[in-house]
Amino acid sequence: WWGKWEERQPSWFVRAAVEHFSTKDQMLTLALAAPGPEFTDFEVSRDHWKLARETGARITAHVGVGSYGQDAKVQEMGEAGLLGPDTTYIHCTTLNDTEIQMIVDTGGTVSLASPVEMMMGHGMPPIQKFLDRGLRPSLSVDVETNVPGDMFNQMRSVLGLQRALAAVEGKAPISTREVLEYATIEGARANGLDSKVGTLTPGKQADLIMLRTDRVNVTPLNDPATAVVVGMDTGNVDTVLIAGRVLKRKGQLLHVDLQAVRGVASDARDHVVEKSGFKVPSI
Known part of the structure; x- marks a missing residue:
């Protein structure tokens, strides 16, 4: 700390x-x-x-x-x-x-x-x-x-x-x-x-990430390791399991109120910007 x-x-x-x-x-x-x-x-x-x-x-x-x-x-x-x-x-x-x-x-x-x-x-x-x-x-x-x-x-x-x-x-x-x-x-x-x-590995915890191979960024699929490292991005992540519990499926987070998380993040950003006097660039 x-x-x-x-x-x-x-x-x-x-x-x-x-x-x-x-x-x-x-x-x-x-x-x-x-x-x-x-x-x-x-x-x-x-x-x-x-x-x-x-x-x-x-x-x-x-x-x-x-x-x-x-x-x-x-x-x-x-x-x-x-x-x-x-x-x-x-x-x-x-x-x-x-x-x-x-x-x-x-x-x-x-x-x-x-x-x-x-x-x-x-x-x-x-x-x-x-x-x-x-x-x-x-x-x-x-x-x-x-x-x-x-x-x-x-x-x-x-x-x-x-x-x-x-x-x-x-x-x-x-x-x-x-x-x-x-x-x-x-x-x-x-x-x-x-x-x-x-x-x-058999006996290890079921922490798994399932990646989509049907997206254009890895088409046609050749070497799997190279496809993951060189071609894929977060859009290829289809399913995520932690200790066997599904936390993401079909590209969507589960068990999370994403709108609430976005709201908290935006509020925190606004607080920091206000306190610091930093001017956020205009879009």
Whole structure:
């Protein structure tokens, strides 16, 4: 979380862990989205890591974010023995090579939000640096006010980026199937959920996305993985199941008052615009 460290935070987090996350065999699992060592003092980050580990929660942190990532703060955490396989590092764009190797050596996972990292000037998404060290990334969106919030956009972005880098550096290009795995099983692994979701495997939770193959953007259908990564978009999403429960069917969301959601979003936008004094561009 953001903001200054408060004395009540540890007890609140522990209480939430005990009362609401007593087992990992449930729909929601607990993780601590810590500010990370680039945005707080070392001692605060150390205590965040300790708090998460005392409650069995995974840790996520945004690191290597533009100029904030150039002070070797992750290296300091690594030298103190605080990095581990329970942590997912997001962005990593300006980390030094020692820090990247520390993440790999300690079994950490990484999540790249390639469109945001380029759009907001974080730095070059370091996909090739991690692939060279044998670590495959997961993909994430990060800031939905800047880029589309769907995984098709994420997959295409990282595919094009890696292939451009590979061509310049004489490296092997990744395949569309590999990128599809970044968006599925690698995401599950980064959240500590790869034993439950991420692949269509007997015994795993029935989290399914059914995609339409009869739309013109994938006609004629040839290689399925390439069709998903290169050709499809959100309009191809027909049905979505989470733990066997259908949440979207025939392209329509179920169990959601979409009009009410739009109203709340518009009201929130109007409040922020009014308070900030920002002038919305005219249509």
